[in-house]
Amino acid sequence: MVDVHHRFAxxxxxxxxxxxxxxxxxxVVVLLHGFPTSSFMFRNLIPELADRYRVIAPDFLGxxxxxxxxxxxxxxTFDALAESVAGLLAQLGVTRYAIYVQDYGAPVGWRLALRDPQALTAIITQNGNGYDAGFVTDGWVPVWNYQREQTPETETALRQFLTLEATRAQYLTGVPDESVISPDTWHHDYALLSRPGNDRIQLKLFLDYATNPKIYPALHDYLRASGVPVLAVWGDKDPFFGPDGARAFAEDAADAEIHLRDGGHFLLESDLAAVTELIRDFLSRRM
Known part of the structure; x- marks a missing residue:
């Protein structure tokens, strides 16, 4: 058993x-969460890694x-979120580390890599997109429409992502046995999404997401030049980031290890044991 500390900086x-x-x-392994959750998504993974690694999981601002x-x-902006994480790591004296990225954590992690290419020892991407091929079009249409034009109609469509039902669906879609997913997950996330003013924060980040595909070419150059080890472990029924997004890492990362699992967006909630085994094996060999 290991202690998990809950801290502020x-x-x-x-x-x-x-x-x-x-x-x-x-x-060091840094865990970078997605939307609409927080470091809460790593509550079960952290103890599984902390016997070998110093594990740090920040909550992004907002x-x-x-x-x-x-x-x-x-x-x-995603630049601002990455700047905040970089500031935290500097304060903690962390200069070399592996990253685990999921969803929003991916563009934050890619920015960290590009600002300091020597910092990363390994990349684990769990439904953390870095390629145009990874986007599942149906899931992204409301975001893309809002990015093109901010109207009452496009905003109303996008606000559906902030509802309890949509949050629940992010956890359950594609999961082979929904009964293994605790309702605590989507109720926890929804409570934080529902704080006054948080809706406008999320709309701003949906808008800024348009900047993320623009850095993909630089990410691909980085993967080729650095030779950083990459593990892509992916829920293959994610409604937002499809399995082609996992496979694409093999185009640029030397000896990328690709594992498609039967699951959805939040794979740790339904497949923790298998994902943990893959991560521990990967890091022991390649970090």
């Missing part, structure tokens, strides 16, 4: 919450227990 004048476990001098300043007070 002041980064750029904002309070950033993070979960941390493992020996301070162990190799998510979880980190500060959520209004959109008038803070410019919510």
């Amino acid at each position: 002041t980064v750029g004048g904002r309070q950033v919450f993070y979960r941390e476990s493992g020996a301070p001098d162990a190799p 998510f979880g227990y980190s500060d959520a300043p209004s959109v008038e007070e803070f410019d919510y």
Whole structure:
């Protein structure tokens, strides 16, 4: 058994919450969460890794227990989220680390890699997209429509992603046995999404998501030049990021290890044991 610590740090004048476990001098693994969740998604994975690694899982600003300043007070972009995470890691004295990225965690992680190409020791991507091939069109149409034109109609369509039903669907779609998914997951996320003003934060990030595919070519160059080890472990029925997104990493990452699992967007909730085994084996050989 290992202790998981729940901590806050002041980064750029904002309070950033993070979960941390493992020996301070162990190799570091940074876990970067997706939408609409937080480091809460890693609550079960952290203890599975912390016997060998120092594991750090921050909440992005606007998510979880980190500060959520209004959109008038803070410019919510993926650049800004990455800057906040980089500031936290610098404060913690972390200069070399592996990343586990999922959903929104992917564009944050890619920015960290591109700003400091020598920092990353390994990449684990679990439904964390880095290729145009990964987008499942049906799931992204409301986002793309809103990015093209911000109207009452496109905003109303996009706000459906902020409902309890949509949050529940993110957890259950594609899962072979829905009974293994705790309702605590979507109710926890929805409670935080429902805080006053958080809807505008999420709309701002949906808008800024348009910047993420633009950095994919730089990411691909980085993967080829750096030779950083990559493990792509993917829920193959994710309604937003399809299995072609996992396979695509093999185009640029040397000896990329690709594993498609029977599951959905939040694979850790339904397939934790198998994913943990893949991660531990991968890191032991290639980090």
